[in-house]
Amino acid sequence: MGPVVGRPGPVNAQRTADLRFGSQPAMALASAERFSDAPAVIDGGIELSFRDVARDLRRVAAGLVRRGVRPGDRVALWAPNSASWIVAALGVQAAGAWLVPLNTRFRGSEAAYVVERADARVLLVVDDFMGTDHVGLLREAAPDLAARTPVVRIPGPGRDDWSGFLDEGSAEDRAEVGRRIAALGPDDVSDVIFTSGTTGAPKGVLLRHGASLRAYEAYNSGFGLAEGDRHLVATPFFHCFGYKAGWMLSLLVGAATVPVAVFDAGRALADVERLRVTHVPGSPAIFTGMLDHPERPGRDLSSLRVAIVAAASFPDRLVSRMRGELGLDTVMTGYGLTENHAIGTFTLPTDPDEIVDATVGRPADGVTVRIVAPDGSEVAAGTEGELLLGGYAHMTGYLDDPEATAETLVDGWLRTGDLAVQDENGYVRITDRLKDLYIMGGFNVAPAEVERSLSAMPAIARVAVVGMPDPHFGEVGAAFVVPRPGAVVTPEEVVAYARAAMANYKVPRLVTIVDELPVNASGKVLKQRLRERLPVHH
Template sequence: MRHDLEFRSIPRMVRSSAERFGAAEALADLDTGRRWSFTDVDRTMTEAVRAAVALGVRPGDRVAVWGPNCPEWIFAALGIQGAGGILVPLNTRFKAEEVGYILAKSGARVVFTVSEFLGTDFLGMLPESVRTAVVMRGPVKGDALGWTDFLALGEKVPAEAADRAIDALSPDDPSDIMFTSGTTGRPKGVVLTHGQSLRAYGWLSGVFTFAPGDRYLIIPPFFHTLGYKAGWMACLLRGVTILPQLTFDVDEVLARIAEEKVSIVLGPPTLFEDLMRHPRRKDHDLSSLRFTVPTATTVPAELVRRLRSELGFDLVLTAYGLTESTSLVSSCHPGDDAEDVAQSVGRPALDLEVIVAGEDGRALPVGERGEVLVRGYTVTSGYWDEPGETAKAIDADGWLHTGDIGRFNERGFLAIVDRKKDMFIAGGFNAYPAEIEHILAGHPGVAEVAVIGVPDDRLGEVAAAFVVRGDAALTGWELIAWARDRMANFKVPRRVEFIDAMPRNASMKVDKGALRGRGAN
């Protein structure tokens, strides 16, 4: 089913869901106890669209949302999009300079935010260029509008005006500009459309078996595709209850899984490791857990098995994407062999072309490593106001160059070996940190591991491993000796550093830049 053609836009999808799922619970605020049905969500969306129109949001205007996972984030996004605006999600870890750059780059002069989060004054970091700030949660300061006052603005706008604005949207209209993390320079804004979003996650949520009656505790941040499109948007499309999680607190998450009968949890491997290692995990009833995707390009086979045996998930899948491809390139499917799930990121998504290419851009044979290229409907039209950067990423034939190194097996499953930029050369041989990490993660004393290349006088570069111990007795020499029996000598770490926890960015991915800083010491 082509959900972009069926619904045309994200707000129209919400309206259809109200008709299909009606009084079923769509959204719960676990911090305040308030709950919304699908009908309620549609009604509140209309209020938010009317208010956005009253605020002056017009088709094509860019409007930012900067705050943690909460119902108001969803309604702000739907209000912006329903008025014809383009949503600009902002990372909650950003500081004033980063926020100022993105607001200036996108031209967003209206920001929905919170007064404070994790001890940071969000309102105080907004630049003078912001015309209007709407406080979704917390005390209102200065000229900012509170959430209730914002919705009250909509009373001046007839409901019919909101209907017309929503009906005017087409699948080709931009729904959002998703700014990249900026780890290789200034963040770039990836322009994505309503049609791309609905088609991609209409398909993927079906593969993921999302269904009415499921309850999804959304821990990944809403500013990331995993929390937004594979999160609350997919829930609204499939009739799944949205349970936003403000911050990741292990005790709170375990309690909520039991109390709310949560069936779906997605997130990085560290999230599940924290749940499994918790000393009081068995005090909580986790029997409702049904489906998960550990969101990493390399997932240890042992983790897949433990997600089933220790946390009780019925179905564990893996998938792969990047922002420039609407975060969808490939996925495993129910019924795929457990080893294929653990050793790959699945097969190409429906209607996408995916190849592993050599330096000449041509597809390589099965088993050979090369850069993953993607072509099809998920690929962005380009970076916002960055034609030069767009031309670097998407070639004249429409192939998106992902920067990821991968290989296909004989059954068509894609494995991501590493980031092209993370590869290092040890003694003339290409070494891939993700491959080394995958092997080291098989040691029973290793809870988490990250590998980087560091300078070496003789070999040029060698592997350095940063390890979170699962066994306090594990030594670096022991791990190095174990590795020598399992990988080529040029891949074996020359240095092992034990750390208490991996440095992570707001998307919960390992911050290898921080590790490189330590590795240079």
């Protein structure tokens, strides 16, 4: 059988979200009928009800229709988490266009790459955020591109001044929006989300309306977000974790989204207390920041029930601290990648801490897993190999890149490029990215394994390990270590701990103590930046 280019698999007989609503804008309109005047978004002083979201997404769509946006056009959105991001995204889709979110940390050349690659028809952008003139950055990096790309200014966090754009559409434009929403189906493209580019040039991943809705209904079987809950979302909206597992899921189930544009642990703790937040997704850094903040003991966090930590590995004590010190009933973790609508495996609320600590759970409903050897043969339980994902959630493909699509989607399976082990009970443990492996004296070393072991050292908050060229062994490990607040640790102590904890070939030969690790907006460590800091000769 030849490569499968992301065609959705068979739909379960159960009544799933993709069949109920067909598209994300249609879901938002249905939620306006179901949840009416309940709060849907709480963004500083701005509060939108479910009816408000439905009204404003139609107005955004009508304005885009008025400006010539057609079904299948791409519209870029460059803005931080906010109420206006949600309304703008749904408005783009209601006009029949494909949403192209841009990373808020992009510099001008990075944004220009995505806008150019996506052939964006319009750019929706905040006027100013944290002193950054985004349009100015684009003009400086790519003046010709900027000159030919129409710009619509949208409000920033906690603001609602759309400078008249919401009133631009005519009655006929609004009628056209209704027709376009009705024409959308579950297999239509909803988004072009560009990969982070940590291992190469970013590629545009084509995602669908129906698979998005179905995936996060499956995710919610464990997360348990429900009508009336409050969902604090500091994870960025330009990735699926903040967008589809964040505000889209809130709209689907009737919960209120509390967008966080810039994470501050003290502010987050205050918001949990003031707004009675129930659910929080985040990276390990978000939760360690909240746990270690001096104001935490004095805050009333009794409303908190559920959190999900997005990381392939994190310190063993983090889960127990989250339960004990934040008072959480459920701490989950999981695994996914954009190419699979960011759905994959999840732990369940009933899983014990040792499962949450050591694995990324079992396959989500409708997702299948295979672990294979380099020759493509399936390996036995407990044996490491490349993780493949099957099921309905494959991307449609990479934008204008059939070769990369064919390399990733093969015979009905999605090649993740991640190494993993699956035990006899179906639980998956990610051991490393294939591309992050280094070979020390003939031994394969998985940095994630070394990082996990070093993370158990009490003085260490975070650690990242990369391979470093070595004239004798070929490559050796280099560790970058962030001490816990108030702790002091030396490179010699880290090496001594490692020697006692792991095989000699895994022990880092160079340890650097740092204040923080370079990360992207999703909390993923940018290992190429660390490699650039290594000495030329070890």
